[in-house]
Amino acid sequence: MAREKLDYRCTIEQLNRLFPDHEMLTLQEVMQVLNYSDPRPVKKMLGSYFSINCGNKLNKSTLARLMCPEN
Secondary structure, three states, rough: OOOOOOOOHHHHHHHHOOOOOOEEEEEHHHHHHOOOOOHHHHHHHHHHHHHHHHEEEHHHHHHHHHHHHOE
């Protein structure tokens, strides 16, 4: 079984505090979390993780995992 990344729980908890009412984040919300004003670098970095089936949104747990450093 894979180990949880360092700080994953703290990161997902913070995302849940910022966006308590939904599980999937829009590009604008991801930009807010990552403190970007231009969507192009975010699309370049994370574009393959956005789910077309879910209205082109990104799961909070995926974002938390990507934000955490390797163990």
